[in-house]
Amino acid sequence: MLFDKDKFFERYNLLVILGPTASGKTSLATHLAYMVDGEILSADSRQVYRGMDLGTGKDLEDYTIKGRQIPYHLIDIREAGAKYNVFEYQRDFFKAYLDIISRGKFPIMCGGTGLYLDAIIRNYNLLEVPANPGLRGELEQKSMDELVEMLRSMKKLHNKTDIDTKKRVIRAIEIELYYRNNPLKRTNYPQIYPLVIGVIYDRKTERERITERLHRRLEQGMVEEVQRLLDRGLSPEDLIYYGLEYKYITLYLIGQISYEEMVRKLNTAIHKFAKRQRTWFRRMERLGVKIQWIDGHLSMNEKIIKVKQIVENSLQKNSEIC
Numbered sequence: 001m002l003f004d005k006d007k008f009f010e011r012y013n014l015l016v017i018l019g020p021t022a023s024g025k026t027s028l029a030t031h032l033a034y035m036v037d038g039e040i041l042s043a044d045s046r047q048v049y050r051g052m053d054l055g056t057g058k059d060l061e062d063y064t065i066k067g068r069q070i071p072y073h074l075i076d077i078r079e080a081g082a083k084y085n086v087f088e089y090q091r092d093f094f095k096a097y098l099d100i101i102s103r104g105k106f107p108i109m110c111g112g113t114g115l116y117l118d119a120i121i122r123n124y125n126l127l128e129v130p131a132n133p134g135l136r137g138e139l140e141q142k143s144m145d146e147l148v149e150m151l152r153s154m155k156k157l158h159n160k161t162d163i164d165t166k167k168r169v170i171r172a173i174e175i176e177l178y179y180r181n182n183p184l185k186r187t188n189y190p191q192i193y194p195l196v197i198g199v200i201y202d203r204k205t206e207r208e209r210i211t212e213r214l215h216r217r218l219e220q221g222m223v224e225e226v227q228r229l230l231d232r233g234l235s236p237e238d239l240i241y242y243g244l245e246y247k248y249i250t251l252y253l254i255g256q257i258s259y260e261e262m263v264r265k266l267n268t269a270i271h272k273f274a275k276r277q278r279t280w281f282r283r284m285e286r287l288g289v290k291i292q293w294i295d296g297h298l299s300m301n302e303k304i305i306k307v308k309q310i311v312e313n314s315l316q317k318n319s320e321i322c
Contacts, residue, residue: 002032002036003036003315005106007315011315013192014194014195015194016117016195016197018111018196019112020200020278020281021210022209022274023199024199024296025110025112025198026059026062027059028294028307030062030063030110032108033106038070038105038106039073039107040073041074041096041107042074042110043074043116044056046242048075048078049082049242050078051079051225051229054217054222054245055249057217077092080238083171086126093120097190112277114280117284118280121194123191129178130178132177139173147169147173151172154177165240195310196292198293200294210274226239244266248266292310294307
């Protein structure tokens with residue numbers, strides 16, 4: 001047995017496996033799920049979209065361990081082209097979480113989208129923010145620089161994806177203004193008591209893994225995946241909105257950049273994204289989230305042993321406090 005699940009649930013009610021892109025967190029989470037009769041709750045803001053597979057790194061083959069399919073949630077739940085947000089994620093997470101718990105299964109949250117992880121771990125209190133066509137029309141008349149400055153005057157820009165595109169900046173301003181004019185109502189979601197484990201590599205290895213994975217996915221047909229989405233009727237603007245792979249491959253496919261420029265810019269953008277992920281995780285730690293880190297260089301068996309030690313040590317410390 002990996003660890004005593006009954007004792008685990010006396011102290012915690014969720015195991016979280018997080019890490020930057022290309023850290024191998026999904027593989028670890030699914031192996032753990034195999035051992036504890038668990039199910040995975042994805043925390044990835046782009047894996048919710050159907051048909052966006054290689055570009056979002058779904059790695060669905062990782063969900064089959066020794067011939068057994070590990071159940072997963074919050075993947076492929078929206079059509080590509082839709083806009084999904086943290087309010088919807090929090091709502092959908094707790095619906096899936098409560099279902100998992102009700103069936104006596106072990107919930108494991110896994111992902112790298114800091115905002116989604118944080119919303120659950122630190123119990124964000126959020127409002128559903130409707131579209132405001134009038135406001136959007138006014139903001140469309142402003143330049144990108146004006147919009148960014150306006151947003152910066154409203155909040156500290158922890159999440160740089162808010163300013164990736166004009167559409168994102170306008171949505172972020174729309175949300176901030178709505179929150180100012182509408183009092184928050186307390187949500188009735190259950191309190192989460194997570195044990196949070198992170199997987200991390202040294203910077204040099206992380207860079208190598210990111211670049212290697214990018215070239216592998218290009219060979220597997222990532223450009224063709226984006227072309228299929230365009231052929232289905234998604235606009236270039238819709239795909240650029242999703243950033244990273246979908247942004248740069250779309251720019252290549254519509255003739256704005258060369259293939260070589262696309263690969264170079266995309267590789268650089270993914271490295272910067274991983275850096276932002278690490279920055280977000282450090283911010284979570286400063287705000288009181290205890291993340292216990294595992295060296296990505298360890299073998300899978302060594303990682304599982306390390307998780308077992310972390311769980312047992314955490315439970316032991318808790319029993320000593322009590």
